[in-house]
Amino acid sequence: MSDKVNVKIEGKQKSYPIYIDTDPIDEIKDRIMQSIDFQNFLVVMSEKVYKLYSATLGFDKNDIFILKDGEIEKNFQNYQKIIKRCEEKKLNRKSALIAVGGGVVGDITGFAAATYMRGIKFIQVPTTLLACVDSSVGGKVAIDTKFGKNLVGAFYQPDAVFENLNFLKTLDERQLKSGLAEVIKYAFIEKSCNATFDYGLFDFLSIHYQKVLDLNLRFLSKIIRVCIELKISVVSKDEQEANLRKILNFGHTYAHAIETITNYKQFTHGEAVAYGMFFIFNYAHYLKIIDANYKEAATDLLKKFGFEDKKFKFDKKKIFQIMHSDKKAENFDIKVILPLMKGYVKEGTLDKNAVLKAGLL
Ligand SMILES: NC(=O)c1ccc[n+]([C@@H]2O[C@H](COP(=O)([O-])OP(=O)(O)OC[C@H]3O[C@@H](n4cnc5c(N)ncnc54)[C@H](O)[C@@H]3O)[C@@H](O)[C@H]2O)c1
CATH class of the missing domain: 1.20.1090.10 (Dehydroquinate synthase-like - alpha domain)
Known part of the structure; x- marks a missing residue:
């Protein structure tokens, strides 16, 4: 059973839902497919999240881009690699990029979604506490450059956010505390x-x-x-x-x-x-x-x-x-x-x- 918060930004037509639940993780894929209208898609996951959850989530391996773990990976090279995969998969303006992970995955995927073909659909599945309470909400997306953190980015609201608290059970103490500070x-x-x-x-x-x-x-x-x-x-x-x-x-x-x-x-x-x-x-x-x-x-x-x-x-x-x-x-x-x-x-x-x-x- 989902709890739902609707987001409406003043001056913008688009509004979108944030779902919060503790339902089985293996239901997320169907829920995304049923509630958002898009053609083909690419999922971006961090390596750790891929190892822990790819089998349960049930996305086809060919539809997944795996991003190595760490802030250092939120960079221009990986942004380009994601764009290349979008191009290879012939994603178009009716397609979606789906971020499954913490703030790093959400930020870089969101920036790719905001810029590929001047903007395609963007869905967030935050898996850290920090991403649940902060980075997946509010539409800031970015990559880091050698000139500064989050220096290149955009304001780009997602089409939906699916928060499932069961993901939080596998966070280590440090990552949980990191979210608690926010x-x-x-x-x-x-x-x-x-x-x-x-x-x-x-x-x-x-x-x-x-x-x-x-x-x-x-x-x-x-x-x-x-x-x-x-x-x-x-x-x-x-x-x-x-x-x-x-x-x-x-x-x-x-x-x-x-x-x-x-x-x-x-x-x-x-x-x-x-x-x-x-x-x-x-x-x-x-x-x-x-x-x-x-x-x-x-x-x-x-x-x-x-x-x-x-x-x-x-x-x-x-x-x-x-x-x-x-x-x-x-x-x-x-x-x-x-x-x-x-x-x-x-x-x-x-x-x-x-x-x-x-x-x-
Ligand atoms: N866009 C925004 O408004 C905004 C706000 C705050 C922070 N941020 C950005 O968020 C990033 C930090 O995000 P973060 O704290 O989520 O770090 P993160 O994305 O690096 O994730 C931390 C680690 O936890 C792993 N992980 C993710 N989900 C897991 C799970 N369920 N179980 C076990 N391990 C899991 C990841 O693979 C990674 O190794 C920074 O880049 C920061 O700039 C953005």
Whole structure:
């Protein structure tokens, strides 16, 4: 039995469904075929997902492009290989690209779908928690280049997203936690998302964190649905990040800096975001933007999920340089999303002297 969330982006005609369920994985293929109208197709899967699920999913091997695992594979060469397979299979504008995997597969497949023949159908089957709550929702698709992560991309909404929570059972602890960091982020930004409903995600996570860590699918599906609805409420009003969508970058300025300086080898994206959130809470507390009570409550929530408030000895100058060159930076200021009080955030500027005085780098 599917739970369904409909996505409608303001100013766009197209709307699409996100299905969330715990039905048998072997039903996904038929459900895709029955609910979306397309001719031929190509499925893109990461190597690990292929090994774990290709037999159950039941797609023909000739219809699958296998992408090696890792952020490094979200590159131009693999994009070209996917396009070549589309061409060999004679995919046309009525065809579909289907991404089965985490954010890496979703991003590169989405970019291929957005650009092949100026756009073909695109279906997402996210298999990591991060992809369920974040990367498969909102229509950002991209590849990395040697000049920057996600530097070449598009805003391209899918035709449908099929989220099946059974995939999450095979995630290792690190990958699960990586997704949880993005989940916790929504608790910190919830009240600024302009959602019509007050979900109380912060308190819900504070109470039920152990059930989430134990992979209780009933609680997880509730949380995933809330995160999706919060993300949609932001993205539907500001698809292209002119304003409101920036709040989704809470914790991400520092996160991108430590991911970049370590060549994406030391941290998962979620781990980096968790460190980025500790960083910005400490910074906001130092400048008295938030009080000690909120800082304690927020950092406690992160710690409940096993994240640590850790300082790293990275080259300070380089970290600032990377923050300056972030796509989100404007002119000479480093723009960040600051916490204000429980669930509320706003955009502000990072004061480098304050960062240094507070000993945050
Ligand atoms: N488009 C967006 O809005 C957006 C938002 C956030 C992140 N991202 C992107 O998402 C990417 C990170 O995504 P991710 O965290 O899903 O990482 P990922 O796609 O690299 O997946 C992590 C690992 O888990 C494996 N895996 C996937 N599903 C599995 C399963 N069910 N069981 C076991 N292993 C499984 C993958 O094969 C891979 O080895 C980054 O490239 C990031 O830039 C995009």
